[in-house]
Amino acid sequence: MSQDPPDRAVPLLEMRKVNAHYGAVHALRDVNLSIYAGELVCLLGGNASGKSTTLKTLLGMLTPTSGEVVLDGEVVNGRPTSYLVARGVTMVPENRRLFKRLTVRENLQLGAYLRKDSDAVASDLERVFELFPRVKERLGQKAGTLSGGEQQMVAIGRALMSQPRVLLMDEPSMGLAPTLVQQNFELISQIHEAGMTVFMVEQNANMALGIADRGWVLQTGRVVLDDTAEALLANPALRTSYLGGGKDDSDSS
Amino acid sequence: MNLTVPSETGPQPPPGPAASTASNDSPPRPPFAQDWGRIARMGAVGAVGQIFISLSNMPVKLDGRAIIEGILSLGYLSLVVLPFAVGSRVGYQVRREGVPFHRPGTYEVVGGAACGAVVGGGLSLLAILIANFDLREPLVNWSPILADLLAFNRGTAFAVVIWLAVGAVIGALGGLLRVVPPLAKRILWTVVLTLFGAAVLESLTTDLAEGMGLEGPVEWFYAPRGGLTVTGAIALAIGSAVLAVVGRGRVKGAKAHIDSLEGPARTRAHLGLILATGAVLVILPMFAGKLTNELLANVGLFVLLALGLNVVVGLAGILDLGYVAFFAVGSYSAAVLTAAASPRINPELPWFVALIGVVILTGLVGLFIGAPVIRMRGDYLAIVTLGFGEIIRLLFLSDWLSGWFGGSQGITNIPGAEIFGLAEVSGTDPRSVFYLVLAFCAIAIYVSWRLERSRIGRAWMAVREDETVAEAMGINTVNVKLLAFVVGAVLGSFSGAIFSAKVGSVFPASFLILVSIVILVVVIFGGMGSIVGVIAGSAVLIGVLGGPKQPGLLAEFSEFKLLIYGALLVWMMLARPEGLIPSVRRTRELHQEEMAQDAWLRGQTDEDETADDNNGAAAGRTAVGES
Numbered sequence: 001m002s003q004d005p006p007d008r009a010v011p012l013l014e015m016r017k018v019n020a021h022y023g024a025v026h027a028l029r030d031v032n033l034s035i036y037a038g039e040l041v042c043l044l045g046g047n048a049s050g051k052s053t054t055l056k057t058l059l060g061m062l063t064p065t066s067g068e069v070v071l072d073g074e075v076v077n078g079r080p081t082s083y084l085v086a087r088g089v090t091m092v093p094e095n096r097r098l099f100k101r102l103t104v105r106e107n108l109q110l111g112a113y114l115r116k117d118s119d120a121v122a123s124d125l126e127r128v129f130e131l132f133p134r135v136k137e138r139l140g141q142k143a144g145t146l147s148g149g150e151q152q153m154v155a156i157g158r159a160l161m162s163q164p165r166v167l168l169m170d171e172p173s174m175g176l177a178p179t180l181v182q183q184n185f186e187l188i189s190q191i192h193e194a195g196m197t198v199f200m201v202e203q204n205a206n207m208a209l210g211i212a213d214r215g216w217v218l219q220t221g222r223v224v225l226d227d228t229a230e231a232l233l234a235n236p237a238l239r240t241s242y243l244g245g246g247k248d249d250s251d252s253s
Numbered sequence: 254m255n256l257t258v259p260s261e262t263g264p265q266p267p268p269g270p271a272a273s274t275a276s277n278d279s280p281p282r283p284p285f286a287q288d289w290g291r292i293a294r295m296g297a298v299g300a301v302g303q304i305f306i307s308l309s310n311m312p313v314k315l316d317g318r319a320i321i322e323g324i325l326s327l328g329y330l331s332l333v334v335l336p337f338a339v340g341s342r343v344g345y346q347v348r349r350e351g352v353p354f355h356r357p358g359t360y361e362v363v364g365g366a367a368c369g370a371v372v373g374g375g376l377s378l379l380a381i382l383i384a385n386f387d388l389r390e391p392l393v394n395w396s397p398i399l400a401d402l403l404a405f406n407r408g409t410a411f412a413v414v415i416w417l418a419v420g421a422v423i424g425a426l427g428g429l430l431r432v433v434p435p436l437a438k439r440i441l442w443t444v445v446l447t448l449f450g451a452a453v454l455e456s457l458t459t460d461l462a463e464g465m466g467l468e469g470p471v472e473w474f475y476a477p478r479g480g481l482t483v484t485g486a487i488a489l490a491i492g493s494a495v496l497a498v499v500g501r502g503r504v505k506g507a508k509a510h511i512d513s514l515e516g517p518a519r520t521r522a523h524l525g526l527i528l529a530t531g532a533v534l535v536i537l538p539m540f541a542g543k544l545t546n547e548l549l550a551n552v553g554l555f556v557l558l559a560l561g562l563n564v565v566v567g568l569a570g571i572l573d574l575g576y577v578a579f580f581a582v583g584s585y586s587a588a589v590l591t592a593a594a595s596p597r598i599n600p601e602l603p604w605f606v607a608l609i610g611v612v613i614l615t616g617l618v619g620l621f622i623g624a625p626v627i628r629m630r631g632d633y634l635a636i637v638t639l640g641f642g643e644i645i646r647l648l649f650l651s652d653w654l655s656g657w658f659g660g661s662q663g664i665t666n667i668p669g670a671e672i673f674g675l676a677e678v679s680g681t682d683p684r685s686v687f688y689l690v691l692a693f694c695a696i697a698i699y700v701s702w703r704l705e706r707s708r709i710g711r712a713w714m715a716v717r718e719d720e721t722v723a724e725a726m727g728i729n730t731v732n733v734k735l736l737a738f739v740v741g742a743v744l745g746s747f748s749g750a751i752f753s754a755k756v757g758s759v760f761p762a763s764f765l766i767l768v769s770i771v772i773l774v775v776v777i778f779g780g781m782g783s784i785v786g787v788i789a790g791s792a793v794l795i796g797v798l799g800g801p802k803q804p805g806l807l808a809e810f811s812e813f814k815l816l817i818y819g820a821l822l823v824w825m826m827l828a829r830p831e832g833l834i835p836s837v838r839r840t841r842e843l844h845q846e847e848m849a850q851d852a853w854l855r856g857q858t859d860e861d862e863t864a865d866d867n868n869g870a871a872a873g874r875t876a877v878g879e880s
Contacts, residue, residue: 106711
């Protein structure tokens, strides 16, 4: 998981003037994002602001109507999800969404579904155990029987098993008790410190900006703010343009 | 929130009544302080059910099948099932934490008797109504025969009294079941099941006994006109009771022992079990006559179909209601490729060569049907597969293709399957058909077993669980589902190819939608996703009750087959949703609630702990030692 220090020249993952539609609904309007290797960045926004759509577009689950999604200099518009996953883009879905009736081991194996290098998979599995010793104890258990915190660990472990270069996290605070939200953000910064590039989508602005380097604010499909985390936190426009900011947000679904 | 977590239990306390101890039992309730409203309600429901059973003509039709000669027939058995069930159920008390649990006693017996009497009263009422009114116009079975059966040929007044009494006695027996100690209960059930099983398996046992030259003892057990003899029944009852006492816990112990084994020892134990079962299945038919082998072959054909559907429904979660289409395509393509009488093309290939063509053709049809269907989800998919199942049958029936497939005339004179010049397998020799089916079942079982543990099997299960996330993992969901569809189709086509060689002719009428439904019922009844369950489901449903067109051991049931299928399914979904012999996976998932609660309790402790050491410790290593 060790990565080179941030290379400001070429973004790892980039959106250039992307527009996306769900049928007639114009979900993203000229969105520009660039994620550099080694960064921890976040996309903030309220409900229906287009956050999840952005993630889906980045992962190839939705094809943009115009604009370009660029991975490491290569335009990947219209490529299937498997193509992107194989090239290191991985998502941790909101609410964790483990395969509940499968064992923890099977969940982790499914994270490495596209990989053929079984030796490296085995060593990555060990690395996940190092990161989350608790997961190792639960290997044979059905994922649905784990506690919320453990499920979060398995969800992140499952994503790490695909050997990602960038981790897309969809609302990591969603549906968790406040203490678990805290724990979850600690997990994320822990992974980031280990060298992982993380792009997270959040409603809870204070929590997210507390650990992120940079952030964007999305409002009805348009990027309205783009700044460093400190600047965004200090910016009064954050509070006016986006009604987040309170810790209570973690409880609203 | 002051939750006390039961810490004396292990990490995973087994759910169910076994876990709760008798420590908080209150003394039994007084016998006559009954909840009369509940008794009246349940009794009324039972009475309506019992009247419905009577008017379905089941008692009259099944009266011909004796269980114990001169004492009990299957028909009368059908009249006492509900008083027993209701009598047993009315005394049922859910154990809840913090609520006093009354030790069962006379209360249960009295309640059962009262409830059973209400159900019996329903039959009394029916007897009176039949005597005084003539409703034969809408209700065809409203007949003097039924009245005589209910009255034991002794007049209406006798019927009224006797059914109230019988209901009360049987209901009390049901209630008694809650009171007696476990060992007595175990003996009772063993005896009842042994007697019933012996009566049901009569034709099978006599047939096998003839093959082994053991007619003597078997004739002693069975009466010449069917059913057990009284002495035979008593002997069996005593024998099984002794076995129940001696064998107590042995089977469970052996199972637990095998489960506790690990690594190669466990594999060896499993292999031994499989080999033993295989040996029995190979040797048994040698002693069996035509009828038994015919039955076994039919069961085998359905096992093959059910295994195929199990891949589609059980593993990949695609609810295919038109599975019969692949059975049909397999049968027809085998017929066309082997039969000289096939209308348009008749290459008259040997069966095994034709089988290659069958697999390719069915695989292609699977792709062709699957490609549009697979993009849908849930109920839409089920409806569309239902449609395709019918379309395939109608195509074979149509005038448009009758030049190829003979329309409603079908294809006849299909030769048997020739096995490398060694043997000719055809319908006249059901034993060889069974061996052929057995071989293909073995292949299908091996393939399903391997698939379930493979990368592709995991992908199927992931798609079944959460299609969107599966896609996000990089699984090409469309291809993976299509593959499941095709694998299922090919397994079904084997059954079809054997079927056409066995029967010697194929007609569109053999591939009604009912076949799809029956296969699905077999899979659900046996236990979705469980290979052993699917086999057991076929044995019980097809072997005992009979398939869509094939009679089972209880040939008298044929008329009521669907009714019983339905009743079994409803009961199954209520009492044992994981199926007869569930896969471990399914049991877990269906009792998720209990386990989720368990996990929640554990989660609660986790959260408390993380809250306690809040000073920024790496979350990954919190509470590692806990639990």
